[in-house]
Amino acid sequence: xxxxxxxxxxSPLPARIAKALGLPRPSVLRRYTEGEVLAPHPVLVAGAxxxxxxxxEVLLGWDIEVRRHVLPGxxxxxxVVVLDAATEPAELAAPMLELGQAVRLLVPGGRxxxxxxxxxxxxxxxxxxxxxxxxxxxRSVAHELRAGATANGIILRGEATTTDAATLxxxxxxxxxxxAYVDGQFIExxxxxxxxxxxxxxxxxxxxxxxxDQPLAGKTAVVTGAARGIGAEIxxxxxxxxxxxxxxxxxxxxxxxxxxxxxVRGTALQLDITAPExxxxxxxxxxxxxxxxxxxxxxxGITRDKLLANMDAARWDSVIAVNIASQLRMxxxxxxxxxxxxxxxxxxxxxxxxxxxxxxxxxxAASKAGVIGMVRxxxxxxxxxxxxxxxxxxxxxxxxxxxxxxxxxxxxxxxxSSLQQGGxxxxxxxxxxxxxAAAAAGINxxxxxxxxxxxxxx
Amino acid sequence: xxxxxxxxxxxxxxxxxxxxxxxxxxxxxxxxxYAYSSxxxxxxxxxxxxxxxxxxxxxxxxxxxxxxVLKHSRDFNLTREAVLGSALSPATPAYDLQQAxxxxxETVVGLSxxxxxxxxxxxxxxxVDSASDAPIAVSEGLRRALxxxxxAKTTQQKIRILSxxxxxxxxxxxxxxxxxxxxxxxxxxQAITTAAWQITREAQDDLAYRSHQNLAAAFERDFxxxxxxxxxxxxxxxxxxxxxxxxxxxxxxxxxxxxxxTPATMTAGNSTPLTDGAAVVLLGSEEYARTNNLPMLANVVxxxxxxxxxxxxxxGLLMAPVHAMPRLLERNGLTFDDFDFFEIHEAFxxxxxxxIAAWEDEDYCTRVLGLDGALGSIDRSRLNVHGSSLxxxxxxxxxxxxxxxxxxxxxxxxxGRGLISVCAAGGQGVVAILEARN
Numbered sequence: 001x002x003x004x005x006x007x008x009x010x011s012p013l014p015a016r017i018a019k020a021l022g023l024p025r026p027s028v029l030r031r032y033t034e035g036e037v038l039a040p041h042p043v044l045v046a047g048a049x050x051x052x053x054x055x056x057e058v059l060l061g062w063d064i065e066v067r068r069h070v071l072p073g074x075x076x077x078x079x080v081v082v083l084d085a086a087t088e089p090a091e092l093a094a095p096m097l098e099l100g101q102a103v104r105l106l107v108p109g110g111r112x113x114x115x116x117x118x119x120x121x122x123x124x125x126x127x128x129x130x131x132x133x134x135x136x137x138x139r140s141v142a143h144e145l146r147a148g149a150t151a152n153g154i155i156l157r158g159e160a161t162t163t164d165a166a167t168l169x170x171x172x173x174x175x176x177x178x179x180a181y182v183d184g185q186f187i188e189x190x191x192x193x194x195x196x197x198x199x200x201x202x203x204x205x206x207x208x209x210x211x212x213d214q215p216l217a218g219k220t221a222v223v224t225g226a227a228r229g230i231g232a233e234i235x236x237x238x239x240x241x242x243x244x245x246x247x248x249x250x251x252x253x254x255x256x257x258x259x260x261x262x263x264v265r266g267t268a269l270q271l272d273i274t275a276p277e278x279x280x281x282x283x284x285x286x287x288x289x290x291x292x293x294x295x296x297x298x299x300x301g302i303t304r305d306k307l308l309a310n311m312d313a314a315r316w317d318s319v320i321a322v323n324i325a326s327q328l329r330m331x332x333x334x335x336x337x338x339x340x341x342x343x344x345x346x347x348x349x350x351x352x353x354x355x356x357x358x359x360x361x362x363x364x365a366a367s368k369a370g371v372i373g374m375v376r377x378x379x380x381x382x383x384x385x386x387x388x389x390x391x392x393x394x395x396x397x398x399x400x401x402x403x404x405x406x407x408x409x410x411x412x413x414x415x416x417s418s419l420q421q422g423g424x425x426x427x428x429x430x431x432x433x434x435x436x437a438a439a440a441a442g443i444n445x446x447x448x449x450x451x452x453x454x455x456x457x458x
Numbered sequence: 459x460x461x462x463x464x465x466x467x468x469x470x471x472x473x474x475x476x477x478x479x480x481x482x483x484x485x486x487x488x489x490x491x492y493a494y495s496s497x498x499x500x501x502x503x504x505x506x507x508x509x510x511x512x513x514x515x516x517x518x519x520x521x522x523x524x525x526x527v528l529k530h531s532r533d534f535n536l537t538r539e540a541v542l543g544s545a546l547s548p549a550t551p552a553y554d555l556q557q558a559x560x561x562x563x564e565t566v567v568g569l570s571x572x573x574x575x576x577x578x579x580x581x582x583x584x585x586v587d588s589a590s591d592a593p594i595a596v597s598e599g600l601r602r603a604l605x606x607x608x609x610a611k612t613t614q615q616k617i618r619i620l621s622x623x624x625x626x627x628x629x630x631x632x633x634x635x636x637x638x639x640x641x642x643x644x645x646x647x648q649a650i651t652t653a654a655w656q657i658t659r660e661a662q663d664d665l666a667y668r669s670h671q672n673l674a675a676a677f678e679r680d681f682x683x684x685x686x687x688x689x690x691x692x693x694x695x696x697x698x699x700x701x702x703x704x705x706x707x708x709x710x711x712x713x714x715x716x717x718x719x720t721p722a723t724m725t726a727g728n729s730t731p732l733t734d735g736a737a738v739v740l741l742g743s744e745e746y747a748r749t750n751n752l753p754m755l756a757n758v759v760x761x762x763x764x765x766x767x768x769x770x771x772x773x774g775l776l777m778a779p780v781h782a783m784p785r786l787l788e789r790n791g792l793t794f795d796d797f798d799f800f801e802i803h804e805a806f807x808x809x810x811x812x813x814i815a816a817w818e819d820e821d822y823c824t825r826v827l828g829l830d831g832a833l834g835s836i837d838r839s840r841l842n843v844h845g846s847s848l849x850x851x852x853x854x855x856x857x858x859x860x861x862x863x864x865x866x867x868x869x870x871x872x873x874g875r876g877l878i879s880v881c882a883a884g885g886q887g888v889v890a891i892l893e894a895r896n
Contacts, residue, residue, distance in 0.1 A: 247510075251680065254687040255503075258510035262545040268510035270683045289513070289751045 003398065003414060006421050026420035027148035030109030032177035032430060039064045039077035039175060041107055046098045047115075049085035051162035055115065055171075058163050070101040078111035078175055079103070081138075084156055086116070088126040089133050096137055103145065112151035113174045114138045115162055118188065135186065142184035142453050143418050150174075150183040150419070150453075159191035166192065166442030169434070178430035181395075181423035184453035190383075192442040214242025215437045220290040222246045222282055224273050225300030227253035229399040230349070232260045233425035234297055237433045239264035244290055248273065248282065249300070273300050273326040279333035287339045294341045295436045296334060298327045298348040301367075303401065305360040316363045323367030328374060331389075343386040345436045348375055349428075350393040352451050368393070372447050379445025388444040390435045395451025396422040417452030474744050475570035476754040477892065480863020481508035482737035483689035484696065485851040488589035491692040492734040497526045497533060500689070501540035501586040504736035504859075507687030508582065509545040512740060512752060516545070520578025522552040523565040524585050524738065527854035527883075529556070530593040536586075558882035559805065560763070561585045562737060562858020563890060569741050570758035579746040583862075584738030585855025591734070599627035637883065639769045644776070644883060645806065649715025649724050651774030652808030655815045659723035662807035663707040666728040666848045669804060673845025674700035681844060685863050697731055697851035714806075728807035733851030737859030739866075754895055755866035756876070761890035762786035768885040773826075776809045778887030779879040780816045784827050786889050794834035798874030801861045802836075804847040805881055813879065843868065862892070869894040 006026050008014045018025050042065035045056040059066045059080075067076070079102035081095050099112065106112075114134055122128035135153065142151035154170045161167065166189045173179050221238045225231035226247035235245045245266035249257045254270045261268035267289065271281050286293045301323045304315035327348060334340045353361050354368025375391040382389055396402060396413045402422065405413065414422045428450045434440060435448070483503050486492040492500060501524060509515055524537040533539070537552040557564045562585035569581030595601070603623050610616045636643050652662075676682060677694055712722030714729065740752075747754045764782035766773035773781075779802075787793060794800075794817075802810045816822050817833040824831065844864050847857055858880055865876045873894040881887045 244513075251683045251686075252688060252693045254507070254693075255689055258507045258687050261510035261513070262506055262515050265513065265515040266510075267513040268507075268687075270687070272680070275680070288753060291751075 003421055005411065005414075024415045024420040026415070027108060027146075029148045029180040029419065029421075030177045031180045031424075031426065036177055038062065038172065041065070041075045041077040042067045043175075044068075044070060044076055044079040044098075044102045045082060046079060046095045046102070047082035047085070048095075049082065051084040051115070052082035055080065055082055055162040058168060070098060070105065074105060075107050076102055076105045076110065077107055078113065079106065080113045080115065080171070082115045082162060083134050084115055084117050084162060086127075086130040086134065089130050091130060092133055092137065099141070103141065106145070106149050108147040108149070109177070110145075110147075110149040111175050112138070112141055112145065112149070113171060114151070114153040115167070115171075116153060116155055118155050118157045121158060139184050139453075145418070148180070148419065150179065152179065152182060152184065153186040155186050155188040157188050157190040160189045160442060161191075164189060164191060164442055165439045166190070169437060169439035170443065173434045178434060180430075181419065181427035181450050181452050182431060182448065183418050183451075185449055187443060187446055187448060190442045190444060215439065216295070216433070217242030219243045219294040219436075220246065220286055220292060221295035221297060221436065222248060222286065222293060223297045223299055224248045226260055227256040228260075229401065230394065230397060230425040230428050231299040232256075233429040234299055234432050235260055235264050235266065237426065237429035238295070238297070238436065239266060241433050241437070243295060243436070246282070246286060273330065274321045276329070278326065279330040282330070283333070283337050283339050291339075292341050293334065293337075293339050293344065295345045296330075296347070297432055297436075298330070298346070298371075300326070301349060303361065303364050305364065307360055308362045311363065319363040319367050320370075323364070324370040324374065327371065331374075331378065341387075343438065343441070345387070345440075346378070346389040347432050347435050348389070348391045350375070350391040350447060352393055352395045352449060352454055355393060355447070355449070375447065376445050382444055386441060388435070388441065390443060390445065391447040392428060392431050392435070393447055393449045393451070394423065394428045395449060395454040397428060397450070398422045398424055417454040419452035421452065423450055423452055473574050473576055475573035475741055475758045476744060476747055476895070477756045477758060477862060477866035478740040478742050478747055478752045478754065479508070479512060480685055480737065480739040480859060480866065481511055482686050482856065482860050482863065483507070483735055484686060484692040484694055485733050485735035485853055485856070486692055486696045487851060488732035488734055490590075490696050490734070491690050492588065493590040495588065495690065495734065496591050497529065497536060497586045497588050497736075498540050498543065500588065500734065500736040501536065501584070501738075502543040503687070503689045504584060504586065504738045505540060505544040505546065505582065508738050508740055510687070511684065514546060514740075516547050517550075518547040519550045519582055520580045521569060521572065522546070522550055522582040523555055523569050524552070524583065525555040525557075525561040525565065525855045526586050526588075527556065527558055527561060528587055528589060528592045556855075557886060557888070558884055559803070559852070559854045559857060560880045560882035560886060560888040561855035562860070563761070563862065563878060563880045563888045564763070564858070566739055566741065566758065566858060566862050567761040567888065567890060573741060573743050576743075580740070580742040582738050582740055584736065584859035585857075586736035587853035587855045588734045589732035589853070595631045597627045597629060597631060599623065603627070637768075637775065643714075645714035645724060645729060647768065647775035648806045648808050649718060649722070651777060651812045652723060652806070653715060653718055653720040654774070655812040657723065657808050657811045657815065659708075659721070661811055662723055662728040663704055663725075665804070665807040665810060666707055667702060667704050669842060669845045669848040670699050670702050671845075672843055673698050673849035676844040681867070685867060695850045697733065698845075698849050702727070724806060724808055728848065730805060730847045730852040733853045735851065735853035735856045737856040737863065739859045739862045753870070755870040756892040756894055759891040759893050760786060760790055761888060762789070763886065763888045765887075766885045773885070774812065775883070775885055776805055776881035776887070777812065777816065778885055779881050779889050780813050780887075781827065782887055782889040783817065783879065784823075784829055784833050786891065787833070790891060792875075792891070794836055794877075796875055797877045798840060798872070799843060799865060799868055799876040800836050800841045801846065801865050801876060801878045802841065803852075803857055803861065803880040804842065805852065807848060809881055810841075865892050
């Protein structure tokens with residue numbers, strides 16, 4: 001399961017050979033560790049306008065050294081390009097060329113974050129062209145970056161501003177090692193009706209340095225499929241962020257489930273999520289032990305791969321039942337229950353297979369694309385409430401599941417992304433935790449890919 | 459024969475002790491999935507599963523009491539060592555208890571009493587047994603020689619001691635299931651009782667069949683999903699034969715009582731096999747449960763132990779619960795009709811059927827138990843409704859915890875009152891009452 005090529009190519013001699021031969025040179029990614037400093041080097045805030053100025057002020061408040069223009073030779077931790085005021089494509093030149101200078105100065109594991117407005121809100125063709133243009137430019141930058149650096153974008157919807165709690169939460173996520181394997185992605189942020197995000201959350205997000213080490217403290221989170229792999233890691237990261245975790249998995253996985261629950265000081269709930277009473281049992285458990293259900297992470301999933309020509313009903317049905325039908329049924333019951341929080345969060349695991357399709361996975365892709373459809377439809381229903389629903393779509397993640405892929409195919413799959421390596425379960429888990437936080441109240445109906453900008457489904 | 463205890467009414471308890479929940483690992487047949495697991499390993503697994511179910515990580519429990527029947531001498535502090543190996547707080551005290559097959563139930567009784575008295579707020583009771591990882595002792599000759607050797611000072615003394623050893627001293631002593639005072643195995647003892655009560659082969663096979671059917675149905679409806687945590691790849695009791703039939707059971711050859719004058723009726727199918735496993739139960743005061751938002755499945759009402767003189771043939775080895783029962787019922791002003799569920803441990807089908815026959819027998823109840831008439835009958839449809847030891851297997855000290863947790867859950871789901879009866883080696887037995895809270 002370990003990526004031996006990644007380890008090899010990061011030692012001196014093989015690194016030189018790989019460079020000489022033009023072989024892929026994946027870097028060891030900068031991941032979150034406790035006490036992480038968001039930006040040890042200065043951060044460039046490029047772009048003109050009130051939005052850029054306001055954002056620069058916020059970064060200063062986070063104890064970050066802010067530059068409004070590139071200083072020759074000075075290393076940068078990140079470059080934030082604020083383009084929210086762009087009205088026509090010609091206005092992109094200056095900030096993008098400034099970014100070009102900054103990219104050369106990015107430290108390994110550096111970050112590029114674009115802030116732009118939604119094409120959907122554009123006043124006319126020129127503004128739409130400018131906004132859509134930024135999208136294309138940033139995705140290209142992501143492809144060009146090396147040494148574990150990433151480029152992502154924050155899209156402001158409607159009244160959202162560059163300093164909204166959710167904008168800042170997304171910015172912090174992108175700047176942090178938490179987003180190590182998120183690359184070439186855009187997260188849309190909406191203005192949140194006052195009162196639906198707690199003052200505390202907004203204040204701490206805006207204050208930055210005061211951001212709690214445990215933003216999920218006091219929250220109760222249910223994670224399905226928590227006995228191993230990505231689910232176990234989600235349980236760990238949510239617990240690290242302060243949540244009480246109810247770890248759910250099938251009774252047969254009970255031994256590993258208990259170990260996970262004990263390691264995160266949570267509770268283990270053995271149940272089959274396809275059973276009609278699954279949601280009721282989860283709600284009963286949460287109501288009895290903790291009172292309110294704040295966070296639901298639909299992680300449990302199975303694969304039963306076969307080419308469609310060879311597919312049988314059992315394979316098709318079981319994948320649909322576990323991966324999407326169970327989520328639909330459980331969400332319906334959660335939403336009907338008074339135990340589900342008014343600021344509840346639902347985070348559903350999709351897959352890049354659900355976006356781009358994948359040979360031999362028509363059933364799996366149907367279920368995972370189904371998740372995306374469900375998330376978008378439910379998000380519309382949540383608009384104007386304090387609740388959100390989002391999807392996280394992992395690409396190639398190093399798990400037991402991908403370890404079963406034949407070796408050569410696996411090696412190729414790993415190198416097919418801009419980061420030229422597979423992600424780790426923790427990369428998915430960090431993204432889930434980001435979406436679960438109170439500060440992410442303005443992020444709803446998004447599909448965040450954790451794929452290292454995989455070429456598939458881009 | 460009614461003694462003083464049987465004539466008193468139950469003293470009101472100062473507090474209520476409740477069953478909060480339980481956890482066990484699936485029971486394995488000896489030499490099976492847990493062949494290389496020690497008692498300590500299995501007890502830790504059972505404790506950790508309980509901790510995970512209720513989120514007790516790092517919590518200081520009032521006391522943990524458990525035991526094992528087949529126990530290595532190095533496991534003198536088995537329960538405390540298991541606590542230290544578990545996710546519980548290391549500040550949780552523990553003690554070992556041993557009352558043969560009644561060990562598990564007796565730990566429930568003991569800790570419940572401490573809770574009722576206000577000495578502790580929470581407790582974990584249970585037991586474990588491994589027939590696979592059983593202790594093997596050296597012969598008496600070798601043991602004495604080794605001890606003498608350790609005390610010897612000169613080489614001459616040492617040589618003299620070693621020269622006394624004979625080849626037969628080198629063969630080890632495996633633990634037997636024989637009663638020390640009679641030399642008879644438990645099965646042979648039961649065979650005598652079974653014959654005395656004229657329990658037929660058909661009746662015994664029928665009880666075994668129902669045990670398997672009931673346990674299979676319980677697994678089918680996920681009854682154990684919050685009572686069991688898989689271990690070492692085992693997700694169900696390995697002894698369960700969901701597809702067994704009366705016809706199949708009828709083909710098995712008798713293994714006990716073959717030397718008696720009466721027809722031998724006890725087979726491997728209607729006797730419990732040697733089994734490995736562990737089970738624990740979380741108990742607490744009502745206040746403890748409320749403060750920690752924990753469920754309360756049932757109240758632990760009362761219990762009674764009894765012992766009989768099986769050595770001189772006055773009574774069958776496993777008939778002590780028959781004697782304990784009327785004393786417990788009278789103290790609580792109850793009859794069999796007041797109970798909705800009966801959990802009679804199936805050491806052998808013959809044990810259950812002999813006990814029931816005894817309670818139904820007017821002559822026996824008046825003559826031996828000193829009652830005015832028959833104690834009463836037990837509605838078979840309320841007996842061992844989720845299967846019992848014939849199907850689950852019987853890791854001696856783990857059986858009490860299995861029964862209490864399962865009965866507690868049954869009562870919380872269906873209400874009513876439950877009666878437990880567990881027989882034990884040495885002519886002992888314990889009976890207990892659980893009651894639903896609604």
